[in-house]
Amino acid sequence: MKTTRLPASCKTAQKCRVRLHGRRSLLFWLPALAAMAWGSTAQADNATVGNGTPASCTEAALNAALTQVVVGDQAPGGVLTFACGTQPHAIVVTSQKSLEGQVTIDGGGLITLDGQYATRHFNVFRTQPEDQTAVLLKDITLRNGYADYGGSVYVGEGTRLDLLRATFVSSIAAYTGGAVASAGSSLLNVNASVFYTGSAQAGGAIASYGVANIADSVFSSNFAYSSQAGGISHDGGAIASFIDSLLVERSQFLGNVADYGGAISNNGTQATLRDCRFVGNSASMGGALYFEASSNPALIAGGHFENNAAEFFGGAINSSAPLNVDRSLFKDNRASAGGAVDLFSSGNSVLARSTFSGNTANFGGAILGSGTTGLSGTLNLSQVTTSGNSASSGNGGDLYLLDGFGIGVQVFDSTLMNASAASGSSLYVGQDSVVRVGSSLVWASNGVACTVAAGGQLTTLDHNVAPASCGFGAASDLIVASFAQFGLGALADNGGGLPTFLPRPGSPAIDRRIGCSAAEDGDARRLPRPADGDGNGSLDCDAGAVERQPVEVVDDRIFADGFQSP
Numbered sequence: 001m002k003t004t005r006l007p008a009s010c011k012t013a014q015k016c017r018v019r020l021h022g023r024r025s026l027l028f029w030l031p032a033l034a035a036m037a038w039g040s041t042a043q044a045d046n047a048t049v050g051n052g053t054p055a056s057c058t059e060a061a062l063n064a065a066l067t068q069v070v071v072g073d074q075a076p077g078g079v080l081t082f083a084c085g086t087q088p089h090a091i092v093v094t095s096q097k098s099l100e101g102q103v104t105i106d107g108g109g110l111i112t113l114d115g116q117y118a119t120r121h122f123n124v125f126r127t128q129p130e131d132q133t134a135v136l137l138k139d140i141t142l143r144n145g146y147a148d149y150g151g152s153v154y155v156g157e158g159t160r161l162d163l164l165r166a167t168f169v170s171s172i173a174a175y176t177g178g179a180v181a182s183a184g185s186s187l188l189n190v191n192a193s194v195f196y197t198g199s200a201q202a203g204g205a206i207a208s209y210g211v212a213n214i215a216d217s218v219f220s221s222n223f224a225y226s227s228q229a230g231g232i233s234h235d236g237g238a239i240a241s242f243i244d245s246l247l248v249e250r251s252q253f254l255g256n257v258a259d260y261g262g263a264i265s266n267n268g269t270q271a272t273l274r275d276c277r278f279v280g281n282s283a284s285m286g287g288a289l290y291f292e293a294s295s296n297p298a299l300i301a302g303g304h305f306e307n308n309a310a311e312f313f314g315g316a317i318n319s320s321a322p323l324n325v326d327r328s329l330f331k332d333n334r335a336s337a338g339g340a341v342d343l344f345s346s347g348n349s350v351l352a353r354s355t356f357s358g359n360t361a362n363f364g365g366a367i368l369g370s371g372t373t374g375l376s377g378t379l380n381l382s383q384v385t386t387s388g389n390s391a392s393s394g395n396g397g398d399l400y401l402l403d404g405f406g407i408g409v410q411v412f413d414s415t416l417m418n419a420s421a422a423s424g425s426s427l428y429v430g431q432d433s434v435v436r437v438g439s440s441l442v443w444a445s446n447g448v449a450c451t452v453a454a455g456g457q458l459t460t461l462d463h464n465v466a467p468a469s470c471g472f473g474a475a476s477d478l479i480v481a482s483f484a485q486f487g488l489g490a491l492a493d494n495g496g497g498l499p500t501f502l503p504r505p506g507s508p509a510i511d512r513r514i515g516c517s518a519a520e521d522g523d524a525r526r527l528p529r530p531a532d533g534d535g536n537g538s539l540d541c542d543a544g545a546v547e548r549q550p551v552e553v554v555d556d557r558i559f560a561d562g563f564q565s566p
């Protein structure tokens with residue numbers, strides 16, 4: 001069993017949970033505290049480092065200014081600025097600076113504090129439980145910090161840290177949080193900041209045991225490593241989240257490395273990721289994301305996962321927690337098993353309106369699914385598009401369900417195209433698993449598209465277009481013998497921001513499900529479903545992820561002559 005070092009104030013996960021529960025109310029007054037914090041600085045002591053020249057901006061001047069701000073005559077706190085000239089300036093710091101109260105440190109976009117791998121830059125703390133500490137670091141660079149926890153900044157229990165346009169470079173923690181470590185019941189807000197080449201055993205850039213909200217930031221080339229042998233997990237090349245909650249929006253993760261979760265490792269907390277980009281991250285498990293078992297589903301919307309890699313499971317995502325994925329692209333990811341996603345969960349998971357293209361693995365080129373014991377867990381694929389995924393030496397180019405670890409799967413309104421594998425080139429249904437397919441298009445580029453192991457079940461919910469190997473025989477199922485019979489255009493952005501297959505006029509996919517009810521969110525492009533795609537005056541649903549509209553932006557008529565209306 002893997003374990004992770006915790007901050008000194010939080011010796012065990014159980015103790016952290018107890019402390020957090022006892023201080024849950026803190027999370028409700030922290031936003032109000034923020035308003036009081038920034039509004040109260042007029043009553044506090046403000047200070048400036050330097051007199052306008054680079055030579056005047058020394059560590060001694062910084063210490064004097066911090067003493068005035070943190071300890072001064074007024075209430076603890078104030079605004080610290082720098083007057084070091086008009087050019088970028090670096091100040092070497094040889095000791096940790098402690099921050100208490102409502103403090104703003106504004107580097108003006110010119111100041112770098114260099115710890116020279118000898119010290120942490122800042123310790124954010126409170127003396128008494130009732131004390132209110134809220135710190136803002138803005139437009140400043142912190143580099144070459146070092147500490148056991150939080151190489152640049154440690155955020156103590158019950159305190160708040162806001163980062164705005166802050167840059168962290170090459171800081172190291174011996175245990176957790178190469179740049180920042182935040183303790184239980186703390187609040188960490190990160191906006192428009194950059195984390196580069198940080199390292200720690202967990203959380204190469206950030207390790208959070210409290211609430212962490214991150215937006216519009218970049219994490220590049222951070223990694224979780226080990227300086228010790230045995231028992232220590234190396235989680236989250238960029239971010240390791242424990243105990244409470246993690247929200248990440250509109251951020252990029254590039255080339256981060258760890259054993260578990262090349263970009264992010266989330267250990268049983270509530271995680272929500274929106275409109276984030278993960279490119280070139282790598283790990284043993286979960287090339288980009290690793291989710292520990294949790295009753296809370298991991299929520300991912302608008303994700304872009306490209307060229308991530310795992311040595312073992314989940315080229316993009318490895319999860320033992322339920323997943324809820326929407327509007328996401330998985331392209332050219334790779335692993336030994338589960339080229340894009342490896343899901344091992346007894347919970348209910350949904351992959352919706354997403355595209356899996358060019359992912360590779362030995363087993364489960366795009367998705368590897370399994371329950372924990374018997375027929376446990378469900379996976380719902382809704383309006384999913386796949387193209388060119390492959391299992392290079394095993395089974396299930398698109399979907400592989402592990403033998404003996406049953407899971408219930410429903411594939412509906414999906415387009416699974418051109419996968420390849422040794423067996424079950426598109427779908428491999430393992431022992432004890434049950435797969436139901438409805439209103440979908442299935443085709444493999446080579447071999448047998450659908451394979452069902454002894455003890456597995458593959459059944460039709462009708463309205464499918466698929467080869468004979470899938471065994472679909474309901475009234476409105478259509479058996480085809482070639483890709484051309486599907487009548488699909490090439491994989492392209494047909495609207496909605498993700499590549500899909502658009503049914504051409506005359507495609508058997510159009511209006512295949514007669515008398516269907518309206519879909520609240522439309523098709524994979526969020527365009528209306530049903531629609532009169534064949535122009536016969538009736539509103540019926542197409543099979544597959546895309547609903548052909550009466551007027552499509554892309555003109556794909558065979559005899560278009562240049563004079564047609566746009």
